[in-house]
C-alpha cells in the first residue's frame with residue numbers, strides 16, 4: 001500500500017459534492033466559511049438521523065474496528081489508523097478513511113472476505129439515488145488510488161418493504177445493491193472533476209455563477225443568504241406553476257427582476273398570466289362561480305380537520321415500515337348549519353404506537369354525516385394506512401375518505417388569488433390574506449421543526465414537566481391549524497356572497 005499523505009486534504013466527499021453542484025459554493029466554503037447560513041434544526045435532525053442509521057448498519061458486520069477521527073479536524077489520524085488496521089489484518093473497518101491527490105474519502109464499512117475487499121456505503125433513503133452514485137464513484141476512485149483493490153461496491157439502504165415484528169431484524173431492515181458497474185463508468189469524470197475543483201479552491205477569484213435551480217438541487221445550498229440577498233421582494237421568482245422557476249431564472253439573468261419589467265410576448269400559462277395581472281393591478285382574483293361550485297359539494301355539519309403525523313427512518317412499532325407516516329394528533333372544529341361550533345383535540349401519549357388511540361378518538365368525534373374539510377393534507381394516505389392496519393375500523397374509515405374535501409383546491413386552481421400568496425397556496429399566507437391580524441405564523445415559528453419531529457424528540461426526554469408544556473404547545477398549534485382551515489373556508493365563502 002502507498003504510504004498515507006501527510007498534508008491535510010483539500011477536498012472531501014462533501015466538498016466535492018458541493019463543488020459539483022456549484023463551484024461558487026465550494027469557493028465560498030473555502031474562502032468565506034463564515035458566510036454560511038445558520039443550519040436549521042430540521043437539517044440538523046436529518047444529519048443526526050443519517051449518523052444513527054450508519055451506526056446501526058454496523059451491526060450487519062459485527063466485530064469491526066472503528067477508524068472514525070477523534071473530531072472533524074483530525075482526519076489524518078483516521079487515515080493513519082485505517083492503514084494500521086489494514087496492516088494488522090482487521091477484516092471489518094468502520095469509517096475507513098483514505099486520502100489521495102489531496103482528496104479524502106471515508107467509507108462506512110470496509111470488509112475483507114476470502115482475501116478480497118468490499119466497500120459498503122450506508123444511506124438513510126429507501127432506494128439508491130443518482131447523487132449516491134457520484135459519492136460512491138469518488139470513494140471508489142480514492143480507495144483504489146490508495147492501492148486497495150475493491151472487488152465490489154455496495155450501497156446499503158433501508159428496505160421500504162420491511163415491517164417490524166417484535167425485535168428489529170437488522171438484516172431485513174437494510175438491503176444492499178451493487179453499484180460497481182455504474183461507478184466504474186464515472187471514473188474519468190471523477191478524475192477530471194477533482195482537477196477542476198482543486199483549481200477552484202486554490203484560485204483567488206470567486207467563480208462567476210448566477211443563482212438558479214442549482215441553488216436548491218440536489219441539496220439546498222447554505223450560501224442562499226449571500227447569493228440571494230440581491231433578489232428583491234416580490235421578485236419574478238414568485239412566478240407560479242410548472243416551469244415558473246426556470247422562466248424566472250432566465251429572466252433574472254437578463255436583468256429582469258420583477259413583474260413590472262416583463263418583456264412583451266413572454267409565453268406563460270394561464271395561471272401565470274392571472275398571477276401577474278393580479279399583481280400589476282393590485283386586485284385579487286375571485287372567480288365566484290368556480291368557488292361557489294366548490295362549496296356546493298360541501299354538506300353540514302362541516303368538520304375542519306387538521307392532523308399531524310410523524311415518521312421515523314427506523315420503525316419503532318410493530319407492523320410499521322421505515323418512514324411510515326403515523327398520525328399522532330388532530331384538531332377538529334365542527335360547524336353546524338345553525339352556526340353552533342364544537343371543538344375537539346387529541347394528542348397521543350408519548351412512546352406508544354399512536355394509531356389505535358388516534359383512530360378511536362377520531363371515529364368517536366366525527367359525525368356520521370357532513371364534509372371533512374382539510375387543507376392540502378396527507379389525510380387520504382393516512383386513512384388508507386389505518387384501514388389496512390385496523391380491518392375492524394375499515395368501513396367507517398372508508399366512509400370518511402368519501403367525505404374528505406380539500407379546501408386548497410380553489411386556491412391551487414387560482415379561482416382565488418391574492419398577491420400576498422406570492423404565487424403559492426401556503427396556508428401561512430392564505431389565512432392572513434383573509435384575516436390579516438390572525439396570529440398564525442408566530443405559532444409555527446416557535447417550533448422551527450415539524451410538529452411530528454418535536455413529538456418524537458420530546459418523547460425521548462425524561463423531564464415530565466417539559467413534556468407536558470411542549471404537549472400543550474403542540475395542541476395549541478394544531479388547534480390554530482384547524483381554525484385556520486375554518487378561516488379559509490369562511491373567507492372564500494364570504495367573497496362569493498359580495
Ligand code: SF4
Nearest residue numbers: 022025215221223227
Ligand atoms: S446560493 Fe446558488 S449560486 Fe450561490 S453558492 Fe449556492 S448554489 Fe452557488
